[in-house]
Amino acid sequence: MQISRMITALVFTYLASGLLNHCLSNPGFFGGQGLLGNHVHAYETAPGQTESPGDPADSDGDPADSEAPQASTQNTASQPMDGQSRELAVNETAANEDLIAAVQAGPKALSLAFRMAAKRATGSVVVLFAYGQGQPEQAGDDESNDEPPLPRMEPPETPVIPPQASDLPPNPDKLTGLGSGVVLSADGLIVTNNHVIQNATRVVVQMPDETWFDAEVFRGDPDSDVGIVRIKPSELLQPIEIGDSDKLEIGDWVLAIGSPFKLQATVSAGIISGKDRHIEKIPRSNMLQTDAAINPGNSGGALIDLNGQMIGISTAIATRTGFYQGVGFAVPINQAAWIAEELDQHGEVRRAAIGTTLVDLKPRIAKQFNLPPYSGILVYQIIKDSVAEAAGIERLDVIVEFAGEKVRDSTALQRAIERQKIGSEHPIVVRRDGKLVELTVQLATVDDPTGVK
Template sequence: MPFNRNLVGCKSIALLLVFSMLWVNDVTVEAQQTSSDEALANPRANPPSEAEVMAALQAGPRALSMAFRMAAKRATPSVALLYVYGQNSETQQEQQETDLDKPLLPINPEQAPAAPANEAPLSGIGSGVLISTDGLILTNNHVINNASRVVVQLADETRLDAKVIHGDSQSDVAIVRVESETDLPAMELGDSDQLEIGDWVLAIGSPFRLEATVSAGIISGKNRRMKRIPRSNMLQTDAAINPGNSGGALIDLDGKVVGISTAIASQNGFFQGVGFAIPINQAIWIARELDQHGEVRRAGIGTTLAELNPRIAAKFKLTPYSGILVYQVVKDSVAEKAGIQPLDVIVEFAGEPVHDSAALQEAIERKPIGSKQEIVIRRKGKTLTLNVQLATVDDPTGKNRSSDKAETEATDESPE
């Protein structure tokens, strides 16, 4: 039966499943005992009835159906519909070629909020996920990019104008903020790092403007890359995702958001079983950066990294998958200052073992800029521990930060 660990979180469902399986086993054992022990004594002994067999067979699927129902009921109130205004035609064309928001169906004027006089018309729709009770909504950058106005429609059909709109094109994550006199129904956050291939998930959004649509599937893959999203590390799912789903929630069977629906791989523009979602752990970090600073501040050290697959490892006479190869070091970068050299193999960063270059890049980016982090490397058979002070991705030398800091200190020390 198609169950996985997510059902453990739903205790009542798990208990129901266990009892149903035990009952099926009892029925089977009793039937076998009847056929063997009573056959001679009572040739007319009856096997389990058809109704009993059907009830036993349906117990598992019914338990899974109940898990879907409970998860959807818990999460749906936190998924919003976004009406977007004022995106230019060039932006719209780019969206139509790559994302889930092609306007395939005409928008009913009575359904969409009317644009004020002399303002840009409605240019697109998408979905969003409420992640805080004070009105912070997570969505995709391509949903709101270049928008002059965003109207958020909540599950109870309340409509609120977004007061803050920020996006990050590198990750395709964006936020909008709305103001409400009452607390809004925020969705509980899951842990996307704990997801495994085969885990059940539900996608909730507004495909084709059909609000609060729920579809089911599994995690089909992890760590997928997309060319148009430079910093992508996507979850792959076969839960149906269609135009209008962008920015919607991918949830687990506990009703917790584990991803943000973002794109599909398709030859005809419609869902063909391959959808992609941004892991929630990545999206939340970016959302906090956007909410607090209006942009994403990414730390960097100034290296070009490569996976130590068998081909590259053989080329440099190194052990495959023993760490991450430092292929290049930017001149005058903080990495060079820390003593990192080309062909070093990074095996640990900030106390954590590393085996994937994208994961290492993410780990570095999320650390505070200016902080000192420990890096363990292997060089010519020796293990070395180095300390690097993180700069920014845009300026791996750290010079701009140093000059800004010196200017600030000089200003603070000047007489009043």
């Protein structure tokens, strides 16, 4: 499978680079002039034929009648350039050189993309050592001989040899877990998985330059398995660049960066294999699925795209052995970044709600209520005195739009609602008796949907 995928990638990049070369050098594609200009013209010189930059030849080999354009070019070049124009010229030259390098790379273009993405992101990935958690459950610890259920949470690795650092105070608790984390802010905010730091009495952060910091704050959200760690660095850290996980498509290349088996800054490649996957042990999960290798120690590490931007947090694997079997899961960064901000600023995740029980209109349910399948979300129950009831939402209404966005399933609606500010008001459109009704709902908390805190 891996060899087949590599061959496919090489063939694709070879064809893509050939097409790019043709487009860049063919004047017809860009209004009469190739993007690479004279660079490509030089590559097209026939073997044994020489050209002088001042005597360009046409397709017949005769001198071209281009005195006027040459004079115009020379006059333009002789004019002094201001600072902005000079900077633009330098940037354009650099961009052209990058394009030439990409064209010349050919089949190596994908390797170059992997290298550049990894280089951009690796400096923001750290190692986390957790103390005092108690022995975490490991693969094979089940009392029965039955195969473990799928998917299974990837546990943090238990290091055999604890890290040694003379500048750290002695710790009475046992080193119980190892995982990864990613720097989100230059002042020391790090995101990871909740299961990496859960129940720890102490967390130590190892930076890429092998300096160490004791975490001053570490907390997590079990419902999403996102956690944060805060340190006070002596100088500004290198935060990772955040991407947009909502724009990912199945088949997009990704890289997983973490510390599997204590191997710091290990990079593995794969693709987005699926989206919106649910894991039973993580109640509020809508995971990205990837075949990039994720092993013990990868938990909390970065899943990045080929721009070097973080689009997920490596979190779990589906396995019957306790180790990588080609199916891994990551928390989308759009969800993780919001949760990390909530944990950092409020100490908990404040999720908004309206106080309803929702049901997706799958064909069987839709037929039961005589409604078109997938035409919205059915309001099956309403909590008494909830903000939904106050807004005028009624049982068996079908929600079709929230905050100006159309919705088709309850999971998407839940995500859209929970990230909004508590107490904020939003338009909501329901279908009732065949007619659209627009209402306004004020969001409350999940813990108390009957009021606003």
